[in-house]
Amino acid sequence: MTMRRQTIVILAAALVMVGCAWLSVAEYDPALAHGVAGLQKKVDTFLAGLGECAGTPEGEYDRHASFYAEARQELAGLGQLARVQPGNDLTVRSLDSLAENLDQLEAMHRAGITSADEVALIAGLFDTQFRMLLELENAKKTEEQ
């Protein structure tokens, strides 16, 4: 092996080690990304429906309680999926934050959501939260993915 080749091998090995040590963060998980996209659609559809019946008996919490249970279950599943991968703290924290906002929405709904304007505002907030989470998941993709 020539001196030049040896130098390149050592430099490449050093680069691999540095790359691994500092930037070997969680990898893109299609199941997680698709799960988040699916939940986004579910929440969006729910809020669109709620917007149409807010302030009427149809819009009362009791008629929609099952949505919150289902969404919470899906979020818990996504959280488990995210926790499997080391270096996935940002996603885990984002899913926790999403769960907190879902809890808050449920509390507000229980207390009464009376106008479509209010629902539209909440839908916009959830949209931003989901969109950013998907941006983060997509940023994990490598060139091969």
Added chain:
Amino acid sequence: MSIKVNDVANTMVEAVRGPLARIVGKRWPAVRKLVTEEMQTLASALLKIKRQYDTGKIDAARARELLVMHARIVDDVLRHIKGIGIYTARQTIDAAVRAALSLIGLKDPRSHSSASSGKSTAATTRAAGAELTATAASIEPTQEVAPSFKAGKDL
């Protein structure tokens, strides 16, 4: 006094520019577009909450609840932008590693990280990466950006 979405958004972008630019470095011009778009959306939501409160559509308690949700999302947006910066940096280093390895006709050993032979190395080295993201995640951007939003003082 009328408050414009762009004025609020620009104030928010300026508030986060310093800390974010330090994290994303040279990628700040690219990230700035994303930050500005998201801050405009969030500024617009903030003004809608204020308008609904001012017109009596929602009471103070509901406005406060919405502001807490809003503050949580501001935190999320900032965390995500930091994360996107980290992942972009990883891709840049990955590309450099591949280029260096291809010069000497070798494959990137990390491409086999899911195989049993590479798992232990990957697991060991990932711990450092986990530490990096944990540090980014532990930063509380709301304290720097919008303490009054959280407390609902603007009401």
